[in-house]
Amino acid sequence: MRKPLDNLFTFYRGPSHRDDEQYHPGKQLEDNATKSLLNVLEETATRDQIVLEQVLKGIKHSVGKTSITDPESNGWEINTQEPLNAVGNKERTYLIGLSKSGDDPLGVESIDDGTPPDNESRRRLDAVITHDTAGVTVVIESKFNFNDLNPEQLQSYAAALGVNGSRYATISWRDIYQWLGESSNEITPTSEYLVEEFRTYLEYWVLExxxxxxxxxxxxxxxxxxxxxxxxxxxxxxxxxxxxxxxxxxxxxxxxxxxxxxxxxxxxxxxxxxxxxxxxxxxxxxxxxxxxxxxxxxxxxxxxxxxxxxxxxxxxxxxxxxxxxxxxxxxxxxxxxxxxxxxxxxxxxxxxxxxxxxxxxxxxxxxxxxxxxxxxxxxxxxxxxxxxxxxxxxxxxxxxxxxxxxxxx
Known part of the structure; x- marks a missing residue:
């Protein structure tokens, strides 16, 4: 039987003696899961646009709006750890909270696109998916383990990005797992291998x-x-x-x-x-x-x-x-x-x-x-x-x- 540590995306530093007191044991896995997702989307997009298409369609459905550009079009750019103040075109920016449960701690009716706190401009975003031609940006804040999404953090991000309730939604890692699985029968062997390795990684470490x-x-x-x-x-x-x-x-x-x-x-x-x-x-x-x-x-x-x-x-x-x-x-x-x-x-x-x-x-x-x-x-x-x-x-x-x-x- 194949072991979890043999999975392509399994890598875990763990706490060191330098930061035992401040290190959160789930933080590295949280960063790894998010980065691995972006790697899969970016690497498969060069061969099979349908993988990213399925994820964006799921996000589009979760937001409940049709104003996200047609995901079949090319030109998407995928980045991680982008500065919050570097995200532009706020009129077509979407904020997505990604967590194990997918629960919304804030509620779309509470989202406020007002003035953000000064210190939020220096924050870095977990994932940013942009389409320059269409002027669309999808910002993803992800959580892992039992940390649910922080409502204060989401609210400050919404204010900094100019996002209101019509451009905000929460999704779960299980949603990502299912959306990726919907593309597995229509892609090249290389993309299929990456997708299935990441879905297996989610089974091992994220999904319960x-x-x-x-x-x-x-x-x-x-x-x-x-x-x-x-x-x-x-x-x-x-x-x-x-x-x-x-x-x-x-x-x-x-x-x-x-x-x-x-x-x-x-x-x-x-x-x-x-x-x-x-x-x-x-x-x-x-x-x-x-x-x-x-x-x-x-x-x-x-x-x-x-x-x-x-x-x-x-x-x-x-x-x-x-x-x-x-x-x-x-x-x-x-x-x-x-x-x-x-x-x-x-x-x-x-x-x-x-x-x-x-x-x-x-x-x-x-x-x-x-x-x-x-x-x-x-x-x-x-x-x-x-x-x-x-x-x-x-x-x-x-x-x-x-x-x-x-x-x-």
Whole structure:
């Protein structure tokens, strides 16, 4: 299996002893991803204009305007780290925010093309795509990792560039991934190689294939499919080879300056083993967890086996586990979310994914945990179209024969 470091666009300096305290670990990858995108657009444009055309068409659609010049015309110039005050022709300048989520932190109604702060004129732009003949400039501000776009920075750029809400939009790295893929069947072999290498680079380092999410007080519990996650730090050694795909339960950090929150991840074999143990322990204790999780559409019926096990067995009951004690062990456990100081006797069980490390009898810090509503919305496609998994995905996940590659292709 090819490794991520073998990818054409993978290069990462990492922090040095000179800047340990001030270096942001995602900054180099952020710069690399942006520069690599521009390299692909520039190199393929000499052979196949359609690659740049697809990206500009996507941007054009995102802005919702037809005033961006016909992308099929030649004459586009692509640059990075251009001074902000060097961008001209403000009447046809477009500001695009590029991030992992694609979320807009500002809103088009808030964009102001007024007077910029004095110090913004010295800033350098991540990407500038210009067409001198048409007088069009597309400015891209990109972010990576969990740093979302900064609304104050976008606002100051808009003011400096004379951009209003009709010439502003936000897009995601997944958008770029998809737009590049739309050109792959119509280009020369050299351009196809560059495009596919960059799309693979995005899969390795930028994209995280989110399946579903459930809101909770501390952030977002998200089930994600992560390709070639390196390294797989806590392995139960069920898999003899390094996995290409893992299923990850992850809590996003509430502090945007942090790269990652607590997580527990499973290889395909580990997840299959966990589901088999969940079935066996349920049969042994008399609770049909699997049938409820797999088939039940009613929230209370869905959560009833967990609630019954909590009442009968008590908190800290492990209902599924893989790995041996004394090594790495991953468990699905029932915990307690009841308020000890409250007179309310309502039972509030939680399901918690946890990991024990070798030689450590204590749990490793905080961990993803779900109450009934959260677990239900995570796995069941109920209230919203974008909430939970499809029926097929849910039933397959709670089968001991799940194939991650087939399920999340």
């Amino acid at each position: 294939f989110e399946l579903s999410s459930s809101r909770w007080t501390g952030g977002t519990n998200q089930v994600k499919l992560v390709r070639n996650e390196r390294p797989l730090r806590e392995s139960s050694e069920i898999d003899a080879k390094e996995p290409e795909v893992v299923l990850q339960f992850r809590t996003l950090p509430s502090d945007p300056g942090k790269n990652r929150g607590p997580r527990v991840q499973f290889t395909e074999s580990e997840w299959q083993a966990l589901i088999r143990d969940l079935k066996e322990s349920g049969e042994r204790m008399g609770y049909d967890f699997l049938n409820a999780f797999r088939e039940t559409s009613d929230r209370d019926t869905f959560w009833k086996p967990v609630k019954d096990a909590y009442e009968d067995e008590g908190p800290h009951t492990i209902i599924a586990s893989i790995g041996e004690q004394g090594s790495v062990r991953k468990v699905l456990r029932i915990d307690d979310d009841s308020d000890e100081d409250s007179s309310n006797d309502e039972i509030k069980p939680l399901l918690t994914f946890q990991t024990w490390s070798e030689g450590n009898s204590a749990l490793r810090g905080s961990r993803p945990m779900f109450d009934g509503d959260e677990f239900y919305s995570l796995f069941y496609n109920s209230q919203k179209e974008d909430s939970g998994l499809t029926d097929h995905q849910r039933r397959t996940l709670f089968s001991s024969e799940v194939s991650f590659e087939e399920l999340f292709r």
